[in-house]
Amino acid sequence: MKVFSLFLLCSFMAWFISNLSETYESRSYFVLNYRNLPDSLLLGDNSSKQIEAKLRTSGFQFLYYKIFKGRMDIDVSQVAYQNGKYVLGQEALRRQMDQQLSQNVSLLELDLTALEVDLYQVETKKIPVQPKMNLQLEQNFILEGKVEVKPDSIEVKGPKNEIDTIESIATAPLQLTNVKSDFTKEINLIFPKGLGNTIFSTSRATVTGKVSKFSERVFEVPIQVINIPDGYQVMTFPDSVTLLCKASIERLKELSVTDFEVVADYGQLIGSESRTLFLELTQSPQKVYDVKLGENAVNFVLEQQ
Known part of the structure; x- marks a missing residue:
């Protein structure tokens, strides 16, 4: 019985292989992958997912199509735009399929005369990214400059009526406490709901910030009086004002009195009997955290030259 079964199996295999090597005509299904979409169009959900075709090829090939x-x-x-639809004609469709079939496969006919592709017109615009974060610095530490977001904007592609409703894209909430060193965090972007036909160029962003320890330094800055009437001079009491500057230690070492300018405008007192001039800080250096005047006003005397 074992010998008989072995010969029976071998005979069946020989018959099966012999039949598979024959040429047949039958129908097979192909899954469709849409490629090379124009920038102005997007693929909708209603496009055909597969196509049926009648082929002539060997049984081995049909078996392969059944398994894979x-x-x-x-x-x-x-595609061509016809009667409000995007259509790929049968001739163009056959030509594309013939180019992808192996040489031992002949395409006999298709189950449709034209392939309708669900496409819709889209527009593209850039949308700014807004970081949504709560940053709490350690005492005596400052943020140098602003928090940077990369990318600071993303590209949005979709129907005009959808993308026109988007003004900005917010990041997911980020909480940073007791920060005393530079930071870099990658966070998700939060997209508006109900935009099923809109595509965003990226879903994540990176926020970075430079943090340094700050100190304080006091400067004694002379007061400059402007708009003095001709033939007169103005004497202020005092003739200088203290100024408190907060910045990083390295930055404070670089600063001098000439980096600041404090002005008192006599022209604001025309028609007034006031003996007080208000002070204004008109020049201060960059990359400092805060600058405060020790006094906002000074007394003065107007003298004729």
Whole structure:
């Protein structure tokens, strides 16, 4: 019985292989992959997912298609706009499929005369990214400059009526406490709901910030009086004002009195009997955390030259 069974199995295999090597005509399904979409169009959800075709090929090839469903790339750039629809004609469709079938496979006919592709017009615009974060610095530490977001804007592609509703894209909430060193965090972007046909160029952003320890330094800055009437001079009491500057230690070492300018405008007192001039800080250096005047006003005497 074992010998008989072995010969029976071998005979069946020989018969099976012999039949598979024959040429047949039958129908097979191919999964469609849409490629080369123009920038102005997007693929909708109602596009056909597969196509049926009648083929002539060997039984081995049909067996392969039964086990591993065939795939066809459809070049969407060749579609034509007809009667409000995007259509790929049968001739163009056959040509694309013939180019992808192996030499031992003949395409006999398709189950449709034209392939309708669900496409819709889209527009593209850049939307700014807004970081949504709560930053709490350690005492005596400051943030140098602003928090940077990369990318600071993303590209949005979709129907005009959808993307026109988007003014900005917010990041997921980020809480940073007791920060005393530079930081870099990657966070998700939060997209508005109800935009099923809109595509965003990225879903994440990186926020970075430079943090340094700050100190304080006091400067004695002379007061400059402007708009003095001709033939007169103004004497202020005092003739200088203390100024408190907060910045990083390295930055404070670089500063001098000439980096600041404090002005008192006599022209604001025309028609007034006031003996007080208000002070204004008109010049201060960059990359400092805070600058405060020790006094906002000074007394003065107007003398004729």
